[in-house]
Structure formats: structure tokens, C-alpha cells
Amino acid sequence: MPKTTEAPKPSGGHTADLESLTQQQAAWLIGKPTSWLRDRADLDGRRPDGKYNARDLVRAFLADEKSRLEPAEVPEPDLQAMVQTCGHLEDTHRSIGIQILESIQARFGAAGLARAGEILLRSLKWDHARWGDQPSHRPRPKLTEAEVRAKVLADLEERVADRLREEEERESRQLGRVVEQCPDCRRVLWVLEWRKMVPPAGYLIDEIECDDCLVKKFPPRLPA
Structure with a gap:
């Protein structure tokens, strides 16, 4: 029986093919028309010779698709609860916000979070347009x-x-029961003189720096 010879394998084997896909092959791999891939020259995976590295292309394509995720149709009561919580992002409301977002994520996945993020951003912009930046406040518990x-x-x-x-x-x-007292030397202006004395009882005290203390703080400049 004649001996058959085995056909030689192409250089580099299968890996070499995946590292050098034509544009048609690359488009088929990611399920897009060739024109779409041609217009997306910014995607990683394209080599200088126009061929595509399958691994790099798939990684870049998945990242791009994830960034363009279509928001899910989340029930409006869930979104309304999140919008209300957005206005009180303080200590006592953060846990509520986390619960709402985790519930949306559990039921609708990443697309649900995309929708929630879209509504959250709109809510923040809307509140900021109406009120600007408000001082922080903490909701108080109901009093008896x-x-x-x-x-x-x-x-x-x-x-x-x-x-x-x-x-x-x-x-x-x-x-006329008012005296002036220097806050620095504590002297009291009494009958037009700054004196070391205790202000009389029943007198209102106005704090005003005396002339001597002012000169010490702001000495006059001598002419050059």
C-alpha cells in the first residue's frame, strides 16, 4: 500500500491566521458589516498593513459596546425613588441610595444601571440649575x-x-453709661483718659483700641 505524505501545515499555524485577519474576516468575527469596521479605524487591533489581530480587536470591540450600552426600561417608581434620594445624599440617605441602585442592578443588570445613571445625572443638573450649590444639611429625626x-x-x-x-x-x-475699653491693654477710656481701671458696674463696654496700642501695631513711617 503506497505511503501517503502529510500536507505541510502553514507557517505559524492557526495562531498566525488569527493575528492577521482580513477586514472581511474581522467584520464577520464581531458580527458587523465591513463598512462599519472600515469607519471605525480608531478600534485597537488593526495592524499597519491593514490586517487585524483577532484578540485585540475583540477586546476593543467589547469595550466599545459596553460604553455604548443601551439603557434599560426601568420602572418609573424606581427612578422616582432614586431622584428623591438624590436630593439628600447625606449620611442617612446614602444607604437608601445604595439599596435602590443595587435593586435596579439585580433586576436589570448593567443596562439598568446605565438608565439609572442617566436619570441621576439629569436630576443633579436640574437641581443645580434651580438651586445652585446649597450648604450641606443633615435630615433630622422626627421630634415628639x-x-x-x-x-x-x-x-x-x-x-x-x-x-x-x-x-x-x-x-x-x-x-450715657457706656465706656470704651482697649481689647489689647485692657485700659478704659474714662473722662478722656485711658486708665488702668475696672469698668464701673452697670456700664456698657465698647471695645476700641487705644491710641498707644494702635501706634504699636501701625508705627508711623518717617520721611525718607
Whole structure:
């Protein structure tokens, strides 16, 4: 029986073919028309000679597809809950936001997160256009009736104390019971003299720097 000879394998074998795909082969591999691949010259995997490296091309194609993921149709109640949470991204609301996003991710996958991210960005832009950057605030827990009464009473007492201080100050100024005291040397301006003394009882004190302390802080410049 005549002995048959084995056909020689192409140089480099199968790996060499995958590293040197034609444009038609590369387009078939990723399921796109040749024209699409020709217009996407920015994708990695294309060699200087116009051939394609299959591994690099597939990696670049998958990354590109992931970045262009179509958002899923997420139920509006889920999106509304996320929008409301977006306005209170403080300590007590971060866990709620995490729960909402994890729920969307579990039910709708990456496409659901893409949709959530789109709505979240729109919500932030909308709020910023209306309100700008607001100071941070922490939502307070609901108070009991007793706590509300105590708070109102404390606020009222503080307002009464402020009003009494205002009345005392007004009366002192009307009666001339006001002295000026230097905050640095603590001397008191009494009868047009800065004296080392304790301000008299019942007098309102205005803090004003004396002439000597001002000169020490801002010495006069001598003419050149």
C-alpha cells in the first residue's frame, strides 16, 4: 500500500491566521458589516498593513459596546425613588441610595444601571440649575410633641434674653453709661483718659483700641 505524505501545515499555524485577519474576516468575527469596521479605524487591533489581530480587536470591540450600552426600561417608581434620594445624599440617605441602585442592578443588570445613571445625572443638573450649590444639611429625626414643646420654649427664652440685652444696651446708651475699653491693654477710656481701671458696674463696654496700642501695631513711617 503506497505511503501517503502529510500536507505541510502553514507557517505559524492557526495562531498566525488569527493575528492577521482580513477586514472581511474581522467584520464577520464581531458580527458587523465591513463598512462599519472600515469607519471605525480608531478600534485597537488593526495592524499597519491593514490586517487585524483577532484578540485585540475583540477586546476593543467589547469595550466599545459596553460604553455604548443601551439603557434599560426601568420602572418609573424606581427612578422616582432614586431622584428623591438624590436630593439628600447625606449620611442617612446614602444607604437608601445604595439599596435602590443595587435593586435596579439585580433586576436589570448593567443596562439598568446605565438608565439609572442617566436619570441621576439629569436630576443633579436640574437641581443645580434651580438651586445652585446649597450648604450641606443633615435630615433630622422626627421630634415628639414633648421635644417640640421643649425646643419652642428654649427658642422663646433665647429670644427674650436677646430682647432684654437689647433693651439694656439701649437704656445704657441713652443714659450715657457706656465706656470704651482697649481689647489689647485692657485700659478704659474714662473722662478722656485711658486708665488702668475696672469698668464701673452697670456700664456698657465698647471695645476700641487705644491710641498707644494702635501706634504699636501701625508705627508711623518717617520721611525718607
